[in-house]
Amino acid sequence: MSESLFCGTELAARIERAAVELTIAGTEAGRRRRPEAAGFVRLIGGGAACFTEPGSPLNKVAGLGFGELPSAAELDELETAYAATGTPTQVELAQLGDPALAIALTERGYRLTSFENVLGRVIEPGFAGQVPAALEIERSGDDELDSWVDVMVEGFAHPDEQGVASQEEFPRDVLAAVTRDMAAVSGVRRYLARRDGVPAGAASMRCGDGIAQFNGAATAPAHRRHGVQTALLSARLADAARANCDLAVIVTMPGSKSQQNSQRSGFQLLYARAMLIKS
Incomplete structure (x- = not known):
């Protein structure tokens, strides 16, 4: 039986950092596979915005909410970059991240589409x-x-x-x-x-x-x-x-x-x- 595990904001930030690193690494591998494609990795707010190719599950913004909140100008630039690829801007927002980010994104017209669970042991x-x-x-x-x-x-x-x-x-x-x-x-x-x-x-x-x-x-x-x-x-x-x-x-x-x-x-x-x- 594994020991009980409490997840506070520090542990969540550690997990989200690892998730960001993996997303970036997968995106960079995709860019090496398709050097002619308009893939990108942009660091923002302690997280990263990634794009590899249309329809990819790696096309997302991960790890926000555990660093400095992105400015309106930074979000404008990010959304423009995704729009140029014909891809919606998708943000993965951890429940333990800064709640001010959820408010800011909602005010910008983001809509909630689904959830996923993070488990650990x-x-x-x-x-x-x-x-x-x-x-x-x-x-x-x-x-x-x-x-x-x-x-x-x-x-x-x-x-x-x-x-x-x-x-x-x-x-x-x-x-x-x-x-x-x-x-x-x-x-x-x-x-x-x-x-x-x-x-x-x-x-x-x-x-x-x-x-x-x-x-x-x-x-x-x-x-x-x-x-x-x-x-x-x-x-x-x-x-x-x-x-x-x-x-x-x-x-x-x-x-x-x-x-x-x-x-x-x-x-x-x-x-x-x-x-x-x-x-």
């Missing part, structure tokens, strides 16, 4: 994961990258119906490209789960500043409800312990099967993020 030194005998979890090498991407995209393209449905839909080709971009980020570890020898699930993890970011996991529809996601969580927690991380963080849709599996694995709900969009 303390990683005990020496944690050893358990994987059911019917499953095999291995680090995925470069020779398995295509299989890993295929499982991730197939899982994301067919979200579980439990909980609140996501309001976002992404083209499969864009999902595949972004998945490869995130896999190319320095320090990202890939995991492939096999059930009866068949690729059944995929996941990734990035460690930094003592935080293990469980930044992607998917189970192929035909292999759901067989403990694949729980086994991937357990394997990553064990690796995170060996990497001397003290905290594991995962992001899920509210009320989803992923949230349920995470909480069964010792994760606790820390805070929510609101998705605010201005077209």
